[in-house]
Amino acid sequence: MTSPIQPGSSADNHQISEDVANAAERRWAIIVILIILSLLAMMIFTGLHWAAMPPSRVESVDVRTLHIKGEFVESNLGTTVEKDGRVVVRLIAQQYSFSPQCIVVPAGTQVTFRGTSTDAIHGFVIGRTNANTMLVPGFVSTFTTSFPKTGEQLMPCHEYCGIGHEAMWAHVQVISPEEFFAKAKASERLNCVPR
Amino acid sequence: MFHARKLVLAHFWVAFVAFFVAILLGEWQMYIRSPLHAWVNNPEHYYRSVTAHGTVMGYVLPTLVAMGFGYAITEITLKRPLIGLRWAWAGFWLVIVGTLMAAATTAAGKSSVLYTFYPPMIASPFYYLGIVLVVVGSWIWVALMSINLRAWKKANAGETVPLAMYGNVAGAYLWAWTSVGAASEILVLILPASLGLTDTINAGLARVLFSWTLHAIVYFWLVPAYIVFYTIFPKAIGGRLYSDTMGRIAFALFLVFSMPIGIHHLFADPQVGSGFKFVHAAMTAMVSIPTFLTVFTIVASAEVVGRLRGGTGPFGWVKSLPWSNPMMLAVTYAFIMLGFGGAGGLINMSYQLNETIHNTQWVTGHFHLIFAGAIVIMYFMAAYEMWPQLKNSAPLSAGLIRAQLTLWFVGMMVLTMPWHLVGLLGAPRRMAYYDYTNPALHPQAITVTMSTFGGLLLVISAALFIYVLATARTQSAPVAPYSFSKAVHPHTKTPASLNSLGLWVAMMIALTVVNYGYPIAQLAATPNASVPIIPIGER
Ligand SMILES: [Cu+2]
Numbered sequence: 266m267t268s269p270i271q272p273g274s275s276a277d278n279h280q281i282s283e284d285v286a287n288a289a290e291r292r293w294a295i296i297v298i299l300i301i302l303s304l305l306a307m308m309i310f311t312g313l314h315w316a317a318m319p320p321s322r323v324e325s326v327d328v329r330t331l332h333i334k335g336e337f338v339e340s341n342l343g344t345t346v347e348k349d350g351r352v353v354v355r356l357i358a359q360q361y362s363f364s365p366q367c368i369v370v371p372a373g374t375q376v377t378f379r380g381t382s383t384d385a386i387h388g389f390v391i392g393r394t395n396a397n398t399m400l401v402p403g404f405v406s407t408f409t410t411s412f413p414k415t416g417e418q419l420m421p422c423h424e425y426c427g428i429g430h431e432a433m434w435a436h437v438q439v440i441s442p443e444e445f446f447a448k449a450k451a452s453e454r455l456n457c458v459p460r
Numbered sequence: 461m462f463h464a465r466k467l468v469l470a471h472f473w474v475a476f477v478a479f480f481v482a483i484l485l486g487e488w489q490m491y492i493r494s495p496l497h498a499w500v501n502n503p504e505h506y507y508r509s510v511t512a513h514g515t516v517m518g519y520v521l522p523t524l525v526a527m528g529f530g531y532a533i534t535e536i537t538l539k540r541p542l543i544g545l546r547w548a549w550a551g552f553w554l555v556i557v558g559t560l561m562a563a564a565t566t567a568a569g570k571s572s573v574l575y576t577f578y579p580p581m582i583a584s585p586f587y588y589l590g591i592v593l594v595v596v597g598s599w600i601w602v603a604l605m606s607i608n609l610r611a612w613k614k615a616n617a618g619e620t621v622p623l624a625m626y627g628n629v630a631g632a633y634l635w636a637w638t639s640v641g642a643a644s645e646i647l648v649l650i651l652p653a654s655l656g657l658t659d660t661i662n663a664g665l666a667r668v669l670f671s672w673t674l675h676a677i678v679y680f681w682l683v684p685a686y687i688v689f690y691t692i693f694p695k696a697i698g699g700r701l702y703s704d705t706m707g708r709i710a711f712a713l714f715l716v717f718s719m720p721i722g723i724h725h726l727f728a729d730p731q732v733g734s735g736f737k738f739v740h741a742a743m744t745a746m747v748s749i750p751t752f753l754t755v756f757t758i759v760a761s762a763e764v765v766g767r768l769r770g771g772t773g774p775f776g777w778v779k780s781l782p783w784s785n786p787m788m789l790a791v792t793y794a795f796i797m798l799g800f801g802g803a804g805g806l807i808n809m810s811y812q813l814n815e816t817i818h819n820t821q822w823v824t825g826h827f828h829l830i831f832a833g834a835i836v837i838m839y840f841m842a843a844y845e846m847w848p849q850l851k852n853s854a855p856l857s858a859g860l861i862r863a864q865l866t867l868w869f870v871g872m873m874v875l876t877m878p879w880h881l882v883g884l885l886g887a888p889r890r891m892a893y894y895d896y897t898n899p900a901l902h903p904q905a906i907t908v909t910m911s912t913f914g915g916l917l918l919v920i921s922a923a924l925f926i927y928v929l930a931t932a933r934t935q936s937a938p939v940a941p942y943s944f945s946k947a948v949h950p951h952t953k954t955p956a957s958l959n960s961l962g963l964w965v966a967m968m969i970a971l972t973v974v975n976y977g978y979p980i981a982q983l984a985a986t987p988n989a990s991v992p993i994i995p996i997g998e999r
Contacts, residue, residue, distance in 0.1 A: 283949040290703055290756070297752040304745050304806070323733050325988040360994075381730075385581055385994055386663060388728065388819055390886050392900075395815040399728045401664050402580060402991040406730035419900050423819040423888035425574055427581065427994070428504045431891040 324405040326381055331357065337381060343456040344369050344376075346449045356380045358387035358400045358422065361429030367436045367457035368420070370412055371445035377409045385426040391437050392418030399424060412439040464531045464542045469850050470552060471528025472843055475521050476926060478559065482516035483922045485509045487915040490875075493893050494908040503892035507572040510890065512563065514575030517832070519594055520559050522681040525839050526635070527551070527601045529684050530628045532846055534605065536942050537622035538612045544604045551600030558593025561586050572996055574890070576674070577650065579666040582993045585654040588646050595639050605632040620954045623707045624691040624944045626961075630711040631683030633965050637972070638680060638719060641672025653993045660990040664731030665983040671722030672976060679718035679747070681831055685838035686710065689758050689791065692845055695945035696787035699765035704947035706757040708958040710750040715964040717747040720975035724809050728818045731989070736979050737811065743975065744809035751802065755795065762788075764948065786861040790841045793869040794834040801829030804880065822883020825876040832918075833872040837865060840925055848939045853932035864924040871917030878907035878914075 331337045337357050343365050344354045352374055357364050359382065370376045380389075382400040390397040391412075398406045412418075422433035438457045440448075448455055489509050492500045500506050535542050542548065564586070565571045571587035609621065609629050621629075645666050653661045690707040694700050701707065723740035726732050766777025782788050804826040807813045817823065844856055882904050887894075896905040957963050983989060 279949065286703060286760075286949065289760070290706060293756045294753065297749055300752070304810075323731055323982065323986065325986050327988040328991045384992075386578055386667075390818070390820060390888065393884075393886050397728055397815050397818045399726075399730065399819075401667065401730055403662070403986075403989045404664055404730040406728075419886070419898070421886075421888040421891075423890075425507070425578060425890040427996075428507060428572070428892075430507075431503055431893055 324407070325403055326405050328381075328383055328402050331381070331383055336379070339364065341454070343454040344449075345454050346446070352376045352445075354378045354380075357383055358389070358426075358433075359383040360385055360427050361422070361433040363389070363420070363422070363433070363435040365435075365456035365458050367438060367459075369438050369440060369445065369448070369455045369457050371442040372412050372415045372439050374442050374445075375409055375411050377407065379405055379407050381405050386424050387422045387426045387433070388424035389420050389435070390423050391420045394418070397423075412437075415439045415441055463545060464535050464548070465850055467542075467545065467548055467552065468528045468532045468846065471524045471531070472846070472850075472929075474556065474559075475524035475528065476843070476929065478516045478524075479521045480922050480926055482513045482521070483919055485513040486517075487912070487919050489513065490908070490912040490915045493891060494912045495896050495905045496909060496912060499893045504569060504572060506892035507574065508566055508569055511572050511574050512566050515562055515566070515591075516559075518575050518677070519591065520555070521839075522677075522684075522835075523594060523598045523635075524555060525842070526631060526680065526684050527555075527598060529687070529842050529846070530601060530605055530632065532849070533624045533628045533687070534608050536849075537625040537944060538608065540612065542604070543608050543611055547600055548604055551597040551604075554593050554597030554600070558590040558595075558597060560590070561593065562590030565590065570996065576670060577645070577666070579650055579653070579661045579663050580991050580993045581996055582650065582653050582661070583996045585651060588651055588654055592643070592646060595643055598639070599636060602632040602636040605629050621959055622691075622944065623701075623704055623947075624687050626708055626959075627683055627687045627690065627711040630715050630961055630964070631680055631687075633961060634676060634683065634715050634718060634968070635680040637965075637968060638673050638676035641669050641674075641722070643673075645669035645673075659993055661993050662983065662986075662989045663991055664729070664986070664989050665980065667726060667729060668723070668732065668976070668979055668983055671725045672719075672972070673722070674725055675722040675744075676718040678827070678831065679714050681835050683711070683714065684842055685794070685835045686714075686754060688838045688842050688845075689754060689794075691944040692841070693758060693787055693791050693945070694761040694765075695943070696845070697762065697765050697782050697785055699761055699768065699945075701945045701947045702757050702760040702764060704950065705954070705958065706753055708954070710754050710757075712958065712961070712964040713750040713753075714747070715961065716967045716971065717743060717749070719968050720971040721747055721809075723975075723979070724814070727811065727814045731983060731986075732979055736975070739975060741809055741811045743971075745806075748802065748806070751798070755798075758791065758795075761948075762791075784858070784862070786844065786858055786865060787841060789862055790837050790865050793865060794837050797829045797833030797837070797869070797872060800876075801826055801834060805830065817883050819889060820883035821879045821887045821889045824889050825879030825883060828879070829872065829876050833869075833876070837868055840865065840868070843925075843929060846942075847929060847932055849942045851932050852934050852939050854935050856928055856932055860924065860928050864921050864928065867917050867921035867924065871914050871921055874914030874917065875911050876914070878910045882907050 342355050347353055352371060354368055354376060380400050382402045384402060386401050388399040394412060396410045398408055400406055416439055418437045420435040420437050422430060489506060491497055531542055531548060565584045571583035573581050573583045605628060649661055649666050652658050690701060721740050721744040723732055723736055724744045727737055762781060763777050766781045769780040771777030771780030808826060844861055847853060847856060887904055894901050896902055
């Protein structure tokens with residue numbers, strides 16, 4: 266809006282200034298659309314390139330038989346090294362605790378979490394990492410992440426699940442891969458819940 | 461105004477009194493979870509308080525403001541008496557009865573399911589029926605807005621619908637369609653369980669249905685604020701609107717893009733596949749377009765004023781703007797909060813970045829900046845602008861209004877910035893208390909204290925707002941009829957597609973069906989998805 270408008274008939278002036286206004290508006294609309302497209306391109310690129318993806322597949326599970334049979338029976342919860350070498354953590358949430366209450370994982374290694382809820386909707390986030398998921402009864406949540414540093418992290422339930430919600434915190438112990446795999450050889454399933 | 465005066469006043473008063481009670485509850489929540497107070501001895505009280513705060517702020521306040529403001533806009537812009545005044549009162553009373561029902565059940569501890577419901581937790585049927593009445597009451601308003609516009613168009617064939625009315629009716633249609641999601645969740649899934657007709661519920665499906673409402677409702681809250689930006693702000697600072705067409709495009713785009721995006725709230729949920737998550741993320745990016753366009757048009761409208769007042773150079777016009785004008789101040793505060801909140805929103809909607817902050821205190825910070833910040837400050841301005849019309853009062857005190865707005869802005873920043881910070885550190889939201897003796901949480905204690913003080917400023921600001929409205933003095937001389945801002949180039953021929961909403965409503969419905977049809981059908985057919993319900997307040 267810098268070019269001065271020469272005096273002329275007022276209808277002319279009106280037309281000229283309107284054209285200027287419309288052109289400025291159109292330029293801005295194009296810029297906005299380019300911004301949005303580049304954001305989308307970034308999402309697609311990081312999604313494909315780093316395989317950074319939110320939990321993806323829809324897998325249901327029967328809550329009524331969860332404790333009795335299948336993957337989520339109590340003896341099968343905790344961290345394990347599968348036959349194919351993958352590190353898998355299985356856990357369940359119920360009002361108002363996680364099982365297991367303390368989870369052991371190796372640092373710098375891909376870890377797959379598989380979790381579900383037996384009652385209300387729960388969720389968890391682990392410390393400052395982006396291990397963050399919802400646990401919806403009837404469905405299995407799966408995601409894979411890795412923990413760069415060793416140390417102990419808090420794992421609160423982050424979804425309101427009833428009046429005991431604020432007391433629902435678990436712990437995650439991130440240990441060195443050497444220590445982890447040595448322990449994993451000794452016992453089939455790992456957790457750090459004191460006995 | 462013709463005969464809707466009492467009606468509009470009733471809506472505004474109930475909205476703002478409820479708002480004031482809810483803000484006291486909000487501040488109480490911040491206080492008892494801060495280190496300033498010992499642990500609350502019954503966390504149930506905390507969740508009752510959250511349920512009441514959220515229900516009022518999310519449903520009652522914005523619905524009543526949109527309704528009341530909508531009736532005022534109808535009479536002012538169409539320059540004729542409102543058709544269906546009795547129906548409008550019936551809608552108002554439905555909202556009141558619904559609110560009281562929900563409030564009573566919440567106070568009795570029978571509905572601590574928070575305002576997003578959380579099945580399989582199931583509250584007393586009176587809570588849900590109360591919400592249903594609020595929604596049904598607001599649907600009467602939707603119908604009246606449509607009927608009034610139709611009647612006016614019939615009598616004024618070929619004329620351009622005033623921009624304020626265009627946005628108002630767009631907001632009404634948006635609300636009608638987005639409320640269908642939560643309404644069907646309640647009517648089909650929750651109420652049968654609440655009434656004891658069934659003892660299981662499909663929690664995953666319920667969350668998807670709620671997400672249909674959960675994001676678009678924000679744009680319903682936002683429409684009155686945008687009406688103030690486009691049709692009140694330019695005139696209030698002594699200028700004109702830069703572009704009427706851009707206003708129409710913004711309202712039409714909100715209608716189209718705000719619906720098919722709700723699944724971005726479910727990025728971390730297991731019951732929706734990654735394909736639809738991505739589609740909704742892309743659509744969420746699109747819905748920022750109308751806001752970008754609005755920021756340009758409104759800043760350009762201000763620039764015109766700044767230059768007319770003698771400002772020169774690339775930034776000189778900013779200095780010559782009428783800064784003592786409350787409207788100038790309010791829109792500036794709103795844009796700053798919209799800027800921070802919008803930047804946070806881009807992170808929330810990002811398919812990948814969201815994982816870091818999902819369900820942490822960050823999210824609370826984000827939506828308080830957008831809704832309680834940018835939007836509610838414009839609700840204040842809508843009330844201040846309408847008040848002399850409604851009460852036949854002298855102009856309200858600009859000094860008090862400036863103080864009130866500034867307190868609100870500062871309070872909101874002090875409240876939300878610490879929330880963003882601890883959210884990044886992984887602090888979960890919706891906690892009745894934190895154990896600050898835990899070494900990992902101890903450093904976060906100070907941020908909660910800061911937010912408590914931010915909340916205190918907001919309480920003072922809200923009290924001042926009520927005071928200014930309550931002390932407006934009726935004057936004997938009649939107040940000049942209200943008029944909305946004119947455009948700089950008012951004679952532009954408005955294209956037919958931007959003078960009606962049919963095309964945009966059709967696109968809104970079509971996009972929703974494409975983006976929600978499959979996930980809903982898939983979930984309804986998923987085996988094992990129905991899980992036992994958990995009754996609230998019965999043990
Ligand atoms: Cu929980």
